Amino acid sequence: MDYKEKLDIDNIPQHVAIIMDGNGRWAKEKGQMRLFGHATGVESVREALTAATEMKIKFLTLYAFSTENWNRPKAEVDGLMDLLVNTIASEIESLHNNDVRLLTIGDTNHLPDGCRNELLKAIERTASNKGTVLILALNYSAKLEIKQAIKRIAEKYKEGSIELDDIDDQLVHDHLYTAGIPDPELMIRTSGEIRISNFLLWQLAYSELHFTPVLWPDFKKEDFYRAVYEYQTRERRFGLIGEQLNELNKDD
């Protein structure tokens, strides 16, 4: 089925987040080293970004490295950091020429210097671009993000710049890494695992979730179109009942 053709262009999510999982298993199936899987996964990142741009999805967040991933064997962690530096360095002009803006979320201050510098260069170079915003979650932990937000809010309360009643959804949102970015309407996880793995816990509160057995290096544009197509068949109720939604839609 050609899912791209079937998409309703008036119902494209503004923000899609993806847990890119399964590189290691993909490599193992082929009798290769895990790092070969990660390197091949970069091609899927290109596919996903192109598909997002074609669908006019404004924000694409990709979970690239969690705080827990530091506990992997050193050779794999080092290889992933090298891959990140080399990929950013080689893709920066192409990102810029495609009007893509690069952002990161996560504790990027604690990435190796080489990585941080390459990222800062790319973020600066693409800062005024107006097309798709590519958000890389690097050294990311949703629990850490929420803890940091709570600490900053508590400090503001202590110094008297906010009252207890000022702490609402908007204020919490404003203190997350994703301040100013709408919550993802759709979250995709590849590789068949059905869990969130410490990703965007606040922001995913009402996201539609799409789990696919496809391993990340096999994830192609068509898989992305399909996920968005399936998203469009869902009824997003936000706690209401179907009849109420029909009433609301009538007023549109």
Ligand code: IPE
């Ligand atoms: C996802 O693939 C990439 C990262 C977590 C960096 P994995 O490396 O987790 O691959 P599997 O899950 O072991 O197959």
Ligand code: IPE
């Ligand atoms: C989640 O994948 C993190 C990234 C994709 C970067 P993991 O492979 O680390 O997650 P778990 O360990 O299976 O939950």
Ligand code: MG
């Ligand atoms: Mg994994």
